[in-house]
Amino acid sequence: MDFFEQMGSTALGSRLRRLSEQMTGQAAEVYALYRLPFEPRWFPVFCTVARQPGQSVGEVAQAIGHTHAAVSQVVKELVRHDLVSIERGEADLRRSVVSLTAKGAALWPTLQEQAADVRQATEALLAESRHNLWLAMGEVEHALAQHSLAHRVKAVRDQRVAAEVQVLDYGPQYQADFKRLNVEWIARYFRLEPADLKALDEPDAYILQPGGHIWLAAYRGAVVGACALIKLDTHTYELAKMAVSPAAQGLGIGFRLGEVAVAQARALGARRVYLESNTKLGPALQLYYKLGFRKTVAGTPSPYERCNIQMELPLTP
Amino acid sequence: MDFFEQMGSTALGSRLRRLSEQMTGQAAEVYALYRLPFEPRWFPVFCTVARQPGQSVGEVAQAIGHTHAAVSQVVKELVRHDLVSIERGEADLRRSVVSLTAKGAALWPTLQEQAADVRQATEALLAESRHNLWLAMGEVEHALAQHSLAHRVKAVRDQRVAAEVQVLDYGPQYQADFKRLNVEWIARYFRLEPADLKALDEPDAYILQPGGHIWLAAYRGAVVGACALIKLDTHTYELAKMAVSPAAQGLGIGFRLGEVAVAQARALGARRVYLESNTKLGPALQLYYKLGFRKTVAGTPSPYERCNIQMELPLTP
DNA sequence: CGTATTATTGTAAGTACTTACGTAAGTTAT
DNA sequence: ATAACTTACGTAAGTACTTACAATAATACG
Numbered sequence: 264m265d266f267f268e269q270m271g272s273t274a275l276g277s278r279l280r281r282l283s284e285q286m287t288g289q290a291a292e293v294y295a296l297y298r299l300p301f302e303p304r305w306f307p308v309f310c311t312v313a314r315q316p317g318q319s320v321g322e323v324a325q326a327i328g329h330t331h332a333a334v335s336q337v338v339k340e341l342v343r344h345d346l347v348s349i350e351r352g353e354a355d356l357r358r359s360v361v362s363l364t365a366k367g368a369a370l371w372p373t374l375q376e377q378a379a380d381v382r383q384a385t386e387a388l389l390a391e392s393r394h395n396l397w398l399a400m401g402e403v404e405h406a407l408a409q410h411s412l413a414h415r416v417k418a419v420r421d422q423r424v425a426a427e428v429q430v431l432d433y434g435p436q437y438q439a440d441f442k443r444l445n446v447e448w449i450a451r452y453f454r455l456e457p458a459d460l461k462a463l464d465e466p467d468a469y470i471l472q473p474g475g476h477i478w479l480a481a482y483r484g485a486v487v488g489a490c491a492l493i494k495l496d497t498h499t500y501e502l503a504k505m506a507v508s509p510a511a512q513g514l515g516i517g518f519r520l521g522e523v524a525v526a527q528a529r530a531l532g533a534r535r536v537y538l539e540s541n542t543k544l545g546p547a548l549q550l551y552y553k554l555g556f557r558k559t560v561a562g563t564p565s566p567y568e569r570c571n572i573q574m575e576l577p578l579t580p
Numbered sequence: 581m582d583f584f585e586q587m588g589s590t591a592l593g594s595r596l597r598r599l600s601e602q603m604t605g606q607a608a609e610v611y612a613l614y615r616l617p618f619e620p621r622w623f624p625v626f627c628t629v630a631r632q633p634g635q636s637v638g639e640v641a642q643a644i645g646h647t648h649a650a651v652s653q654v655v656k657e658l659v660r661h662d663l664v665s666i667e668r669g670e671a672d673l674r675r676s677v678v679s680l681t682a683k684g685a686a687l688w689p690t691l692q693e694q695a696a697d698v699r700q701a702t703e704a705l706l707a708e709s710r711h712n713l714w715l716a717m718g719e720v721e722h723a724l725a726q727h728s729l730a731h732r733v734k735a736v737r738d739q740r741v742a743a744e745v746q747v748l749d750y751g752p753q754y755q756a757d758f759k760r761l762n763v764e765w766i767a768r769y770f771r772l773e774p775a776d777l778k779a780l781d782e783p784d785a786y787i788l789q790p791g792g793h794i795w796l797a798a799y800r801g802a803v804v805g806a807c808a809l810i811k812l813d814t815h816t817y818e819l820a821k822m823a824v825s826p827a828a829q830g831l832g833i834g835f836r837l838g839e840v841a842v843a844q845a846r847a848l849g850a851r852r853v854y855l856e857s858n859t860k861l862g863p864a865l866q867l868y869y870k871l872g873f874r875k876t877v878a879g880t881p882s883p884y885e886r887c888n889i890q891m892e893l894p895l896t897p
Numbered sequence: 898c899g900t901a902t903t904a905t906t907g908t909a910a911g912t913a914c915t916t917a918c919g920t921a922a923g924t925t926a927t
Numbered sequence: 928a929t930a931a932c933t934t935a936c937g938t939a940a941g942t943a944c945t946t947a948c949a950a951t952a953a954t955a956c957g
Contacts, residue, residue, distance in 0.1 A: 276604045
């Protein structure tokens with residue numbers, strides 16, 4: 264038990280499960296108290312049917328928030344115990360329309376009475392606490408519907424990672440890293456082309472001298488990302504050589520590099536930033552989209568075979 | 581979903597379950613986010629072992645509040661994934677001592693980091709709500725440990741039933757009920773004896789005239805319980821002919837009748853109330869005990885074959 | 898010292914749901 | 928009218944635990 268205390272809310276899911284098991288276990292005792300030949304898990308289905316007979320399996324599932332499969336199974340059991348009966352739908356023969364049998368109808372008043380007692384007891388239980396469990400659950404469900412847990416955790420991690428990621432300006436000492444990171448992904452998805460090697464081996468001559476820029480991203484002592492901005496003409500720069508090592512992908516490093524490059528292009532007075540990519544590279548395209556790039560219709564021919572999509576980001580001065 | 585709104589807290593268990601499922605489902609997404617080859621359900625076990633290696637299966641189960649069987653299964657899976665290893669205990673060969681493998685140890689820092697992120701995210705999630713779910717769960721768990729749900733529901737029901745149960749003084753119109761209720765249980769557990777029939781057929785002559793009393797309990801328009809007080813001598817009354825119809829048992833009707841009888845005995849100046857019963861009748865003996873009766877050592881011989889236990893309640897004037 | 902009891906674990910089966918999938922009935926497009 | 932699809936349902940299998948039971952080791956008792 265001390266696990267929960269130590270882990271705190273990390274184990275929220277486990278703890279919810281444990282409490283729900285405790286509750287359902289005790290629910291069985293409650294039925295025993297009333298000596299009803301009835302299992303707790305039947306309650307939602309039975310109750311829904313009793314209140315409004317003639318609903319189909321799917322409708323009941325909708326009402327209680329379970330799957331149709333679960334309802335189907337419970338209904339089967341209820342039929343076995345002669346508490347409900349099913350008929351084919353009149354207009355629609357696919358539907359299984361459920362209604363109470365005489366035995367089920369006879370049970371219903373007692374069950375309602377018991378439900379009222381349970382309700383009063385749980386309401387008293389909830390009222391005992393300073394923090395109302397029922398309302399708290401409602402709030403958490405609502406919050407999770409807005410942003411999933413994964414989304415929230417990602418936000419936390421991104422913030423933590425952001426503090427640890429450094430974007431560095433290019434220097435000759437990074438040429439090897441620059442080449443390694445790009446070769447890594449090009450070789451993984453395509454074939455290295457001569458045009459690649461020229462720029463990767465001599466970034467100074469092919470990128471920086473013509474008025475371009477290169478950045479690298481360092482994370483925990485390793486260089487894990489790279490990105491370049493190549494000058495095409497006075498008003499146009501190309502975002503190229505974007506690479507993040509697989510181990511560091513998903514940490515928002517590409518986005519950070521892209522932001523820096525776009526900011527620099529804007530500072531240099533560019534009217535648009537252009538890029539070429541391949542539709543096979545889903546996550547990369549998504550990143551470009553998030554940076555504001557949109558697909559261009561017609562395009563300049565590319566020196567790279569692998570490029571089958573062109574995007575651009577117009578910059579308003 | 582409107583089921584929850586309509587049923588309110590009656591469905592507390594179901595709702596807890598649903599929320600916990602939602603949480604565990606999203607937990608899987610979180611692991612995917614970190615690209616860890618790790619399943620959420622392993623977490624408590626793995627974490628416990630990583631923190632303090634060399635614990636046995638039973639000890640881990642104790643720490644995380646699951647059964648040893650669950651831990652055994654998870655450990656088996658973790659072994660299959662080469663994350664932990666098990667050895668026989670040194671002093672005690674029954675114990676399965678669990679520790680991390682090299683691969684498991686390598687995973688641990690990342691997992692810790694992830695856990696810290698999850699914790700921060702869930703804490704922010706909880707902080708968003710006015711009613712703190714974590715604290716509310718703690719309070720409810722505590723409250724349920726004090727009194728189980730069944731106990732609470734029983735209290736509610738007893739109160740409701742008490743208002744509907746009426747204890748009636750005997751009149752000739754109840755002779756048939758008085759006989760029926762007693763014959764019912766005597767015939768069920770034993771054989772009717774001549775002494776029974778005398779008192780049941782002519783309660784006036786055999787119970788009331790000699791200075792005794794008879795009460796009946798009515799519940800929802802039916803007479804469902806009976807009980808008599810027979811005068812043995814100036815200072816001693818016998819509690820007898822206690823009967824509650826099976827359908828109404830467990831509603832505290834016997835206790836109500838017993839209380840009335842004992843109060844009357846006290847009002848009549850009795851020093852003790854005596855009764856005879858049979859050890860086969862467990863619930864009845866429990867009722868007598870709750871009323872304050874205790875087993876007597878030696879006893880007067882009984883006219884009834886079925887009596888093998890005698891109890892008495894001393895009354896201080 | 899042998900036997901009865903207790904402790905520790907693993908395995909099987911159950912629980913109350915889920916997801917995945919197949920079948921039959923209905924609906925829409927050609 | 929036929930093909931292609933969508934919908935409703937039931938069945939099977941999975942999930943993450945549980946309880947029940949069996950096997951083996953340790954300990955207590957006479």
